[in-house]
Amino acid sequence: MTFAPQLTAEIAEALQLGRPVVGLETTLVSHGFSGGRGLDAALESERRVRAAGATPATVGVLDGVVRVGLDASELQRFADAGCAARKTGARDLAACVVQGALGSTTVGGTLAVCRAVGIRFVGTGGIGGVHRGFAESLDISADLPQLARTPAVVVCSGAKSILDVSATSELLETLGVPVLGWQTATLPMFYTGAGGPPVSATVGDALEVARIAATHWQLVPAGGLVLARPPTEGIDLETLVTEAVEQVHRACITGQAVTPAVLAAVEDLSGGRSVEVNRRLIADNAELAARVAVAYADLGPRSTMAATGPPPSGP
Numbered sequence: 001m002t003f004a005p006q007l008t009a010e011i012a013e014a015l016q017l018g019r020p021v022v023g024l025e026t027t028l029v030s031h032g033f034s035g036g037r038g039l040d041a042a043l044e045s046e047r048r049v050r051a052a053g054a055t056p057a058t059v060g061v062l063d064g065v066v067r068v069g070l071d072a073s074e075l076q077r078f079a080d081a082g083c084a085a086r087k088t089g090a091r092d093l094a095a096c097v098v099q100g101a102l103g104s105t106t107v108g109g110t111l112a113v114c115r116a117v118g119i120r121f122v123g124t125g126g127i128g129g130v131h132r133g134f135a136e137s138l139d140i141s142a143d144l145p146q147l148a149r150t151p152a153v154v155v156c157s158g159a160k161s162i163l164d165v166s167a168t169s170e171l172l173e174t175l176g177v178p179v180l181g182w183q184t185a186t187l188p189m190f191y192t193g194a195g196g197p198p199v200s201a202t203v204g205d206a207l208e209v210a211r212i213a214a215t216h217w218q219l220v221p222a223g224g225l226v227l228a229r230p231p232t233e234g235i236d237l238e239t240l241v242t243e244a245v246e247q248v249h250r251a252c253i254t255g256q257a258v259t260p261a262v263l264a265a266v267e268d269l270s271g272g273r274s275v276e277v278n279r280r281l282i283a284d285n286a287e288l289a290a291r292v293a294v295a296y297a298d299l300g301p302r303s304t305m306a307a308t309g310p311p312p313s314g315p
């Protein structure tokens with residue numbers, strides 16, 4: 001019995017040679033879409049990563065083995081399981097391994113594995129964050145502290161709009177996580193690009209992001225960055241999201257079950273439109289993560305060596 005993540009030969013070789021690799025999560029495959037449609041989202045993300053010149057590395061726990069790189073039939077198991085798969089953050093990995101579970105990794109869980117194997121770029125839809133009503137529930141996603149301690153760039157469309165995005169932005173600042181706005185000055189609101197709090201810096205191209213990441217890792221070797229990209233064709237679902245959050249609250253759903261329940265309610269209330277935007281932005285973000293990973297690899301060992309060396313010792 002071992003935690004040691006199992007990498008496909010392709011991913012192991014790419015990492016060894018310093019080639020671009022993009023980590024992808026599996027919670028969106030199992031919990032993010034209903035009716036097994038998460039499989040399409042996963043496969044499309046992988047296609048887009050490859051088309052941009054990087055190797056996709058989808059992370060999940062299968063039969064108690066932490067896997068980095070999953071084939072279509074393995075991804076299908078996550079999609080088919082839906083909410084029966086165990087939603088796996090960093091704290092859940094060990095129990096999943098020992099108990100031989102099917103564990104779909106959240107952004108935080110995926111980051112913990114990426115940190116262990118040296119993957120520095122991750123694509124997803126929306127990161128977890130501070131939930132609305134956090135003062136009472138203290139429901140704050142473990143994605144945020146994990147981001148603060150993992151040297152990776154997470155490409156997303158902001159925090160999920162079902163969250164308190166302003167509070168999430170404040171906490172990212174507190175944790176010292178740079179929030180880069182992809183050709184935007186404000187943090188995207190997931191379903192729409194407009195109306196969010198300011199980002200810490202606006203960036204214009206993949207090379208600029210790669211250079212900021214490499215520089216950040218020289219200064220803060222174990223710190224993560226967010227690259228926030230507005231959805232290409234966003235829609236304003238704010239009213240529906242508020243209604244969905246209230247519905248879920250009234251149904252007394254709490255903890256990890258909140259996100260899937262709210263997403264299902266938003267899909268219902270929007271007549272499926274939310275799912276279309278979600279699918280598209282997940283694939284677009286995966287492609288952007290790949291473009292940044294390629295630009296980072298092209299910086300060459302001199303720029304990235306300090307970042308890939310061991311973290312400095314001492315407190």
Ligand code: PSU
Pocket residue numbers: 025027028031032105106107108125126127128129140141142143160255256259260263278
């Ligand atoms: N965005 C979605 N669907 C999801 C998630 C994000 O559109 O299912 C998942 C991600 O895996 C993220 C997780 O890491 O929700 C955060 O969950 P929580 O708030 O319980 O930490």
Ligand code: MN
Pocket residue numbers: 139140141142255256
């Ligand atoms: Mn939570």
